[in-house]
Amino acid sequence: MLFVPAKIPVKSSSYTSIIVPRMQYTERVATNLIIDSKGKATVTASVERYKNITSKVSLSAELQSYKNGKWSEVTTFSDSDNSHRVRLYETHKVSKGYTYRVVVTSTTVHNGTSETGTVTSSSATE
Numbered sequence: 795m796l797f798v799p800a801k802i803p804v805k806s807s808s809y810t811s812i813i814v815p816r817m818q819y820t821e822r823v824a825t826n827l828i829i830d831s832k833g834k835a836t837v838t839a840s841v842e843r844y845k846n847i848t849s850k851v852s853l854s855a856e857l858q859s860y861k862n863g864k865w866s867e868v869t870t871f872s873d874s875d876n877s878h879r880v881r882l883y884e885t886h887k888v889s890k891g892y893t894y895r896v897v898v899t900s901t902t903v904h905n906g907t908s909e910t911g912t913v914t915s916s917s918a919t920e
Contacts, residue, residue, distance in 0.1 A: 819847050819902040819909045825855065827896045827915045835888045835920075837871060840881040841900035841911075849904035853880045860893040860917070868894070893919045 826838040839855040852874030858865040871884040880900075888894055896915040901908055 817902075817909055817911060819843050819849055819904045819907075820851075820900060820911050823898060823900045823911045823913050825896045825898045825913055825915045827857075827894065827918050829888060829894060829918045829920045833888050833890060833920050835886050835894060835918075837884045837886065837896050838882060839871075839896065839898045840879060841898075841902070842879045843902045843904075845878050847878075847902075847904050849902050850874060850876050851878070851880050851903075852901045853882060854899045855882050855884070856897045856899075857886055857888075858895050858897060859888070860895075865895070888920050890920050893917045 820841065821844050822840070822842045824840050828836045835857060837855050837857055839853055841851050841853045843849055843851050852872065854870060854872040856870045857868045859868050868888070869886050871882050873880050873882055895917045898913050900911045
């Protein structure tokens with residue numbers, strides 16, 4: 795995967811890369827939320843397992859909006875694979891005047907044992 799820098803007007807951005815408490819199979823779970831000036835939310839999320847573990851990893855990223863004092867689901871993206879890493883890169887149009895965040899839940903399965911981790915991005919406002 796190649797990332798090419800570009801100048802894009804960005805209204806709000808948040809980045810959260812959290813090292814979860816020492817887990818047995820999961821090495822890292824991270825998420826990122828960017829909302830540009832045109833109301834496009836870009837959600838990235840990833841989960842990595844330790845390379846010496848034979849397992850399946852899955853990832854669910856829920857974009858949420860804050861309305862009337864509570865967080866509500868806008869949309870959810872998910873993926874899974876038998877490789878050591880799963881990454882999501884998705885976009886979604888969001889409404890002006892609201893605050894958004896991403897809640898990522900990862901699951902790593904090894905020899906029938908499941909391990910789950912959850913991280914939440916910082917908030918971003920359109």
